[in-house]
Amino acid sequence: MGSQESRKGFSSLPRSQNCLIGWWESEGKYMKTQNWVLKEFETSKLIRAELDKMGIRYKYPVAVTGVIGFVGTGGPPFVAIRADMDALSMQEMVEWEHKSRNPGKMHSCGHDAHVAMLLGAAKILQEHREELKGTVVLVFQPAEEGRGGAMKMIEAGVLENVNAIFGLHVASNLPVGEVHSRAGPIGAGSGFFEAVISGKGGHAAIPQHSVDPILAASNVIVSLQHLVSREADPLDPQVVTVAKFQGGGAFNVIPDSVTIGGTFRAFSRKSLMQLRQRIEEVITGQAAVQRCNATVNFFTEDKPFFPPTINHEGLHEHFLNVTGDMLGIHKVKDLKPLTGSEDFAFYQEVVPGYFFLLGMENETRGRLESLHSPYFQINEDAFPYGAALHASLAARYLLEFQPEVSFSDTKHHDEL
Secondary structure (H helix, E strand, O other), X not given: OOHHHHHHHHHOHHHHOOHHHHHHHHHHHXXXXXXXXXXXXXHHHHHHHHHHHHOOEEEEEEOOOEEEEEEEOOOOOEEEEEEEOOOEOOOOOOOOOOOOOOOOOEOOOOHHHHHHHHHHHHHHHHHOHHHOOOEEEEEEEOOOOOOOHHHHHHXXXXXXXXXXXXXXEEEXXXXXXXXXXXXXXXXXXXXXXXXXXXXXXXXXXOHHHOEOHHHHHHHHHHHHHHHHHHHOOOOOOEEEEEEXXXXXXXXXXXXXXXXXXXXXXXXOHHHHHHHHHHHHHHHHHHHHHOOOEEEEEOOOOOOOOEOOEEEXXXXXXXXXXXXXXXXXHHHEEEOOOEOOOOOHHHHHOOOOEEEEEEEEEOHHHOOOOOOOOOOOOOOHHHHHHHHHHHHHHHHHHHHHOOOXXXXXXXXXXXXX
8 A cells, every 4th residue: 555545544544443432332341440550450451352352462561560562564663652551549439331340449530441542543553554664562551640650661661662652641621523732841740749847746725835837837838839929930830739738636736746748740840850859948948947847758769750741843743644634623722731740751751752632522411520530431432533543643653754763773572
């Protein structure tokens, strides 16, 4: 098939893949086997079973529960498409056929939909494998929710020889059939912090004999807000939020200590690291003013800082071309940067990457709840779009790829 014919063939995939809805309903049993971060064993097992049915080679385990599939020639160029697959630790409140079977675990961020669409893309690509001008790497990633699973996958070698990577996220507030994205920063980098502020407890009626950590913590919280309002460039969006305050258990007792915690966000690594430094300085300094001591923990081992999600300029042009051909340019919208974070950004620090939002809203079916809500639901009408877009973005990238480096000294993925 010639280049123009191949391009046209992949652009028409949404119309030929409507069967994916039925495929999802029959194969979507994995929605009921929801697993938490790095415990996605049942989900991983089902993914491997589906890849086996399709005759797709894969590598497992990768980063404990991850799965990496390979479709195409086995040689360069290599392009990756990624889906995260972990659930959240919360109780699902929706009574429907796809409700989680695991109490206290729920796919309230749409990662089950992401896996379904990547499996759909795998099926499309496998059916068109003779037309591929390289290799598509299917990345089924664990532990996106705060645990930096992408970083663990990178350490396991998932991006070896990969030239570019694409990813998507469902959006319940965007119309089904629309995609939203942009070049440059689209998601903030983020970190977490917790501080223990220690004083001297005592009777609330005689505060002069105590060192009040509640007063100290209150001053700390107010001072932390000045980091954005008085130290950050107004044209460089940043967020510092204290969302946790624990201290004391009686009306008339000043406690020995108070624990506060929260998150901070920025759209550049430099700004993120500056916030980290100043958060620690403000907490320890303001605590000292009130005669207290403070220790600050940023949880970098358990909850690594997420870098900003920054879309590659060249891949943005590729995205516009592919989505415009498939959906119509009127369905491709510019995305205002969001202060939410996404560990897809770790991949973008290593290779050119592109991330976009896929709409799910259908007003005739009623309002969908937002991500991380216990009432969150999936609209399966979005699946054919996501699967076909994944497949076309990857296949057309291989078709149009212009090598910037020589692969003569690189090794092929030996799984093929």
